[in-house]
Amino acid sequence: MSLISTQNLTLVLDGQTVLENVNIAIEKGEIVTIVGPNGSGKSSLLRALIGALKPASGSVTRADGLRIGYVPQKLQIDATLPLTVQGFLNLPHRHPRAVVNDALHKAGVGDLAKRQMADLSGGQFQRVLLARALLNAPDILILDEATQGLDQPGAAAFYRQIEEVRREMGCAVLMVSHDLHVVMAASDRVLCLNGHVCCEGTPEIVADAPEYRALFGTGTQGALALYRHEHTHSHDHTHDHSNCDGAH
Amino acid sequence: MLDDFVLRAALAGVGVALAAAPLGCFVVWRRMAYFGDATSHAALLGVALALSLDLPIFGGVLVVALAMALIVAGLNGRNVSTDALLGVLAHGALAIGLVAVSLLPNQRVDLSAYLFGEILAVTKGDLAVIWGGAAVSIALLVWRWQALLSATLNPDLATASGLNPKREQLILTLALALTVAVALKVVGALLIAAMLIIPAAAARPFSRTPETMAIMAAIIGMIATLGGLAASFAFDTPTGPSMVSVAALLFALSAGLAPVFRR
Numbered sequence: 001m002s003l004i005s006t007q008n009l010t011l012v013l014d015g016q017t018v019l020e021n022v023n024i025a026i027e028k029g030e031i032v033t034i035v036g037p038n039g040s041g042k043s044s045l046l047r048a049l050i051g052a053l054k055p056a057s058g059s060v061t062r063a064d065g066l067r068i069g070y071v072p073q074k075l076q077i078d079a080t081l082p083l084t085v086q087g088f089l090n091l092p093h094r095h096p097r098a099v100v101n102d103a104l105h106k107a108g109v110g111d112l113a114k115r116q117m118a119d120l121s122g123g124q125f126q127r128v129l130l131a132r133a134l135l136n137a138p139d140i141l142i143l144d145e146a147t148q149g150l151d152q153p154g155a156a157a158f159y160r161q162i163e164e165v166r167r168e169m170g171c172a173v174l175m176v177s178h179d180l181h182v183v184m185a186a187s188d189r190v191l192c193l194n195g196h197v198c199c200e201g202t203p204e205i206v207a208d209a210p211e212y213r214a215l216f217g218t219g220t221q222g223a224l225a226l227y228r229h230e231h232t233h234s235h236d237h238t239h240d241h242s243n244c245d246g247a248h
Numbered sequence: 249m250l251d252d253f254v255l256r257a258a259l260a261g262v263g264v265a266l267a268a269a270p271l272g273c274f275v276v277w278r279r280m281a282y283f284g285d286a287t288s289h290a291a292l293l294g295v296a297l298a299l300s301l302d303l304p305i306f307g308g309v310l311v312v313a314l315a316m317a318l319i320v321a322g323l324n325g326r327n328v329s330t331d332a333l334l335g336v337l338a339h340g341a342l343a344i345g346l347v348a349v350s351l352l353p354n355q356r357v358d359l360s361a362y363l364f365g366e367i368l369a370v371t372k373g374d375l376a377v378i379w380g381g382a383a384v385s386i387a388l389l390v391w392r393w394q395a396l397l398s399a400t401l402n403p404d405l406a407t408a409s410g411l412n413p414k415r416e417q418l419i420l421t422l423a424l425a426l427t428v429a430v431a432l433k434v435v436g437a438l439l440i441a442a443m444l445i446i447p448a449a450a451a452r453p454f455s456r457t458p459e460t461m462a463i464m465a466a467i468i469g470m471i472a473t474l475g476g477l478a479a480s481f482a483f484d485t486p487t488g489p490s491m492v493s494v495a496a497l498l499f500a501l502s503a504g505l506a507p508v509f510r511r
Contacts, residue, residue, distance in 0.1 A: 050407060070404070070405065070408035072405055075405070078276075078277050081400070082461055083401075084456060084457060087458070088401075090394075092394040092406065
């Protein structure tokens with residue numbers, strides 16, 4: 001049985017349909033990345049998976065007792081709120097100190113427990129968010145553009161950390177990412193989203209799919225080429241920026 | 249021993265300061281200053297309602313403050329720019345409340361008592377209501393403390409942890425209405441928000457955890473209350489405003505000391 005799946009999931013936000021008839025399933029231990037243009041419903045899909053958005057129709061099915069570790073897209077802590085890293089990790093449920101320290105270690109920030117959240121750098125902050133998501137030994141990590149605001153080396157280091165976490169803990173990873181080269185390098189499966197699932201499969205299959213090319217073009221600023229070289233290079237440069245498969 | 253009106257005033261002030269401290273922290277953290285304004289200004293409408301229906305003031309204020317807090321909380325949840333709207337609600341409630349009180353037939357209401365409080369006229373019954381309401385408000389916040397903090401940080405993160413951010417917001421709303429209702433007699437509708445925000449803001453530089461900030465806010469609030477009471481005797485000034493003035497002075501002092509405490 002899948003860890004988490006959706007059945008004909010349709011989401012409506014402020015009267016706008018953001019997702020229609022989405023059927024996805026995440027299996028144990030796999031890394032799945034969701035790509036798609038802005039406003040394609042990526043974050044909404046993740047929010048529906050964690051239960052923060054109610055489906056307009058269709059449903060979300062979670063495996064019995066599924067433990068989810070969620071890393072939100074952004075988290076702004078008001079400067080007026082004093083909070084140590086340790087205190088942050090103990091919200092809303094308190095954990096033994098050893099568990100907190102272990103999670104911080106796994107996320108690569110073992111020495112930050114006593115620091116104020118407001119004093120952390122962008123990269124440290126994201127790792128603390130990751131540590132928080134690791135606290136309950138999740139079956140699946142759900143990350144929403146977790147490297148937003150990080151520079152490229154920072155983002156790369158963060159993704160390496162995630163891979164390490166998966167190796168160590170065996171959890172599945174579902175993430176939204178704009179870093180296409182990372183997606184292609186590190187994912188078992190890619191979901192291309194644009195109001196609906198326009199294509200999915202291994203990175204190679206998705207990169208070759210016309211729907212994907214319509215969305216991201218063929219060059220993708222050279223990032224794809226890093227991993228896919230000339231044999232996938234198309235000389236058809238009609239950059240059709242209409243929706244994925246023309247269904248909308 | 250409660251026969252001394254100064255002692256009753258001091259106890260009433262301390263009760264309000266204790267209830268306002270943790271709540272004020274949330275008002276500051278969640279940037280709900282206008283929320284506090286709108287709710288406390290609505291208290292005046294509650295007074296008008298209570299007087300016209302011959303209800304206890306506390307009851308009328310509690311009902312209207314709760315209604316206003318629910319309206320504002322409902323607006324907050326939506327994806328509209330609420331700043332101006334909150335301003336309209338806060339000031340509109342005040343003005344309409346003033347008009348409503350003045351329209352009451354055959355009542356010569358002492359408006360300033362409701363606007364600025366009359367802490368020196370607190371009765372034993374008032375004291376029971378103030379401490380009872382304060383105790384309930386504090387108990388609510390202590391009970392939901394961890395959940396409220398989580399929802400304040402990020403609603404989605406709270407949801408992922410199995411909490412319902414809407415419910416936590418409701419708890420906060422309830423505590424706010426309750427605190428406004430008990431604080432009316434002490435500092436008046438105009439200055440309740442000040443007693444929420446100023447001690448909490450003054451406590452910030454000395455705090456490294458949310459809990460210490462709430463406790464520091466309570467201490468600063470009590471100093472402001474008792475200091476203001478003493479000052480109002482010494483200089484023959486109105487008591488509620490004197491208390492808020494002392495709180496503002498403490499805030500200035502704290503802001504001046506802030507660089508020393510920053511690591």
